[in-house]
Amino acid sequence: MNGGAVTRPIAVITGATSGLGRIAALELARRGYDLGIVARSPGRAEALLAELGEVTGGAARADVFLADLGVVAQARWAGREIAARYARLDVLVNNAGLHAFSQRVTAEGLAEMTAVNYLGPFALTQALTDTLLASAPARIVNVASEASRRAGSIAPATDLRDTAPYTRRESMALYGRTKLMTIMWTRELARRLDAAKVTVNCCDPGFNATGLGRDLPGSAALRRVLDVLKVGDPRRGAGIIVRLATDPAFAHTTGGYFSVRDARPLRCPEPGRGEDVQRRLWTETESLLAVTGAA
Numbered sequence: 001m002n003g004g005a006v007t008r009p010i011a012v013i014t015g016a017t018s019g020l021g022r023i024a025a026l027e028l029a030r031r032g033y034d035l036g037i038v039a040r041s042p043g044r045a046e047a048l049l050a051e052l053g054e055v056t057g058g059a060a061r062a063d064v065f066l067a068d069l070g071v072v073a074q075a076r077w078a079g080r081e082i083a084a085r086y087a088r089l090d091v092l093v094n095n096a097g098l099h100a101f102s103q104r105v106t107a108e109g110l111a112e113m114t115a116v117n118y119l120g121p122f123a124l125t126q127a128l129t130d131t132l133l134a135s136a137p138a139r140i141v142n143v144a145s146e147a148s149r150r151a152g153s154i155a156p157a158t159d160l161r162d163t164a165p166y167t168r169r170e171s172m173a174l175y176g177r178t179k180l181m182t183i184m185w186t187r188e189l190a191r192r193l194d195a196a197k198v199t200v201n202c203c204d205p206g207f208n209a210t211g212l213g214r215d216l217p218g219s220a221a222l223r224r225v226l227d228v229l230k231v232g233d234p235r236r237g238a239g240i241i242v243r244l245a246t247d248p249a250f251a252h253t254t255g256g257y258f259s260v261r262d263a264r265p266l267r268c269p270e271p272g273r274g275e276d277v278q279r280r281l282w283t284e285t286e287s288l289l290a291v292t293g294a295a
Contacts, residue, residue, distance in 0.1 A: 013091075017037070036082050069121060071293065072120060092139070096120075113175060140198060181272070202256070204240075206236060240260045
């Protein structure tokens, strides 16, 4: 950017090459944001860059940081690269997510769904916290889910490290637990950050046809049916993400959990509602990450 040019705000978004993230990225670009895209697939990232160029007439700058958030070392690497690339960062959107219908264990020994949905975003955010604080006022938006109400229980020390096999039926509670962790982490992070500098909120984007899980047999056909019936329109889910990232009404709100339905405030589900268990999750997460993906 030229020194005489108007400085555009910068938003970093994960999971932006498809689904809610893609729509949110396009909308942020339309609203005048330059983008940092954290993506796994070079091909999909290139397609998104081309689409961003089309919808903004080339006005938006976008950089790609190739990383798999299911690998903590790569999440940390992406954070360091982003911090080195941008002098300031206005918005971080942790949108990437996965509903795995059977257990897969990463090379780092973690459950892939827990890593993608919670540990990777936690590590990425840690790596970018100083940049966000120095860019005040800045915002963090975490994408959670009302599936968190199906978690049933939360035992941070055990659940973070659980790599036991599970069935498709059992996957819903485990997916919900990763989203409950996201809400709990949002609340604890909000208490630890100066709200005058960085706010952090999360949202339930509702049911979206894009969020069926890439492992579900027949998901592509089901998505087509839902599209015809106009069920699960991802534009609604992307809308709450963009609203939390940009709406002046949320400029001083932190630690919130908001519904796709008119940004209605939601309560953190039990059993993750208490500050003690939220603090314990934070402590156990830091302990696990201290010995995972060190680089």
